[in-house]
Amino acid sequence: MPITILRPRPASQRALASLVAASDASSDSDSDGGADLEGDVSMRAPKRRRGGADNDMADEILTPGTVITSNPQWMR
Secondary structure, eight states, X not given: OOOOOOOOOOOOHHHHHHHHHHXXXXXXXXXXXXXXXXXXXXXXXXXXXXXXXXXXXXXXXXXXXXXXXXXXXGGO
């Protein structure tokens, strides 16, 4: 079954006007962009907990050819 590629149709003026109006409305918000100006809220992301037994391996840099596991299920 052949595939037909159609030329794109130009956007209607109505659709363009609604996009412009939506972008203008969103830029008029009173938000300060998520920045904490007072310093009373922690803006840091929560730290991830590392696994207890694999801490030595977590800091190691792996290079191509490094054997990670001998389990054949994960060697595919």
